[in-house]
Amino acid sequence: MRFVREERYLNVRAAAGEKTAGGETRQHSHLTPVIEYCGASARIYPLLALIGSWSLGGALLPWIAYAVWDWRILMLISSLPLLLTAAFYRYIPESSSWLMVHDRGQEAAGFLRRIATVNGRALDEDAFGEVLVDMTAQEPDKQTQSLLLVRKHPWLLKNMVLAIILWMISCLCFYGHTQNTGNLGGSVLSSFSLGATTELIAMAVPFVINALGRKWPMALFFVSSGTCGVLYALLRDVLPSGLRLALGLMGRMLIMGAYSTCLQYGPELFPTVIRGQSLALYETLGGVAIFVSPSIVYLHEHNPGLPLLIIGAMSLLGGALTTLLPETAGANLPQTLLDGDLLGRGGCGRTRCRSGGASGGGEERHERKQAEELAA
Template structure:
């Protein structure tokens, strides 16, 4: 430095390892496993590798656990993954070597995604299309935001990485009580032909919601459950079964690309937090607080403009913001921080829609296994995120250029996805192939909503022609498809009728001489 009269060392100069050990500055940070085991200098690759192996665990386990959720139910998988994650997470707090730490983090990674996704699927399978967006976003908006804002200050207050690891993993132990507190998915049970279990759960739900479960409704479930019991091949379906259907195959591939882009961008933005502010705790808290308005705006946007438009817009804008951050000089710390927070805001909106989209597009018989496969590919992409952030060593702009290119490209690919606003969940592979097939590439739910009044008048004028005859009603009662996500609302629309997604209709067969098609609102009063 003296000889060349420079202020900073040149990266091309030769280096040597410290021979007398290291002293760490704890004025801001507390001791971590990195400082405890000296993962610095020649060993600075170890933190990134341990994080990557965490996602390798998810890569290995998600397909298997997703299949298990379709085979044995959502609830057993939720409890099992939480308990394993609890034990492995606490064990990782007492590791004293790189091998043991990465091994336990690998096991935690095997469980962390599935216990969340299986719970998410269970929740959405119980609510109607009218409330899916609310139930998908409000819990995240309240509890995830609170946890993310509290975690940095908890870490600072505890000031010990081992104790902190125990504190954040120990609460998972209460998941054992879920076996008595949370019912299994009624939709999944019905698909398995377990009619008695389904009716038992729905009777309890009807009692809590003060909606009587009539004998006619029970007969509908029994008829459908008996039909499902006779067709064993409909109980579960694999990813390969889904890939044999052309429309489902295209949607599945696009959903995989979408989720890979979203997860690597979200994880990259979160990991890069330490590089955009002087205090990582404050910056992480601000970035966590962004979740609250982002979740609320997502809830409004997907109901007003639809899932597809929201996904495309948020991904593209997030990418453009990343390009702006990459172009800013390193000295503009505050500007870079707020622009990065804006990019985090948009990608948070995208990940909320991205979690809901596959659940609504994929059929019940393959929802768990295919969601697991999608999330597995997401973990493949997240495997690269620590190394993308590591590129900051060679230029602060490199991570943002890569994240920007990925999100813009991923957003444009999502244009081929169908719009699922106000649509029922498909149950079988046949449902998944036929649902949304009447939508064109330029389908716009906003345009359909503006013409809602006209469509209703046309529907009312043709009600007499479209009303099912008595013998057709009886046949529907025998072979009908009771939609448990509509809660006591049984859908059987005439094949020739085109139903607007912004005009959700529910055709309900009833056992009297004046059987006719009812609106979904009428059916919910049953």
């Protein structure tokens, strides 16, 4: 800052802030195609990798900052590794589901054959052909690729609105807890590192939601974190400092569970034909919530317990809203808008219907016909 004019420095900082907000979207955008390539029982593993890398990096960052103690060097250390991602771009396959619903089945088959070869398996050409015919069938919503058309599918619209609201709540609460860690007492470096280390425990979350589903674990994470926040605010003056710190960090760890589950929930609720647009909106509005969180944390200057009281209340609200979402664990990802509209209304996944024989297929066609009539 000594070598640049003040207005130029402010311009660069504003640009960095814009890139950081966009980075929230880019940070999670890679999760979507990976999830689409995973089976229903394996969709937790990309989330596990994301939680582990995030938590480990967060635990190490304050001690790297302490070691270098120069913001310029710290900026280089945290920024230069990002350039390595360009070297891996050519190895990232396009989503096979997206290719198939856009009539590019041969490209999807090529990617799947390559993946099968690496895994020492062979692509079941007959099964792939059935799926391809099913996904490229002429349906009323086959060619629709606009979020605006979601209004014709009320159940899908309800689920998407709820998912976005819950994502905003989880972003506000998670980043609010993270930013408030320095207010819990002790050294900022040690408190931040300890808080990030507690998030490593959240690596158990993918296994929990794989065994118990998405909805009820996420509701429990929200309610438990909210309870910790409210108790911290109400009992702060009578609790010893160590117990206050433990209660605050417990709330942060639990909201990490809700945040991680919500990160998994969105891609599983959004249909393939609009998944990219939906996630862009999802992450953008989450960024708006993150933008608000420092203002809540700043209320510590007026009342030390107020930030966690507000964050705790929002978490409790999130827990209540979560109960209104359908369960997605073990279900096939919805491909079209009609698939998304059937999710949670007794509709079944494509593979499960197909394996159920002729009667299963008839039930699915009947459900689709009802959904088409509702959308008309």
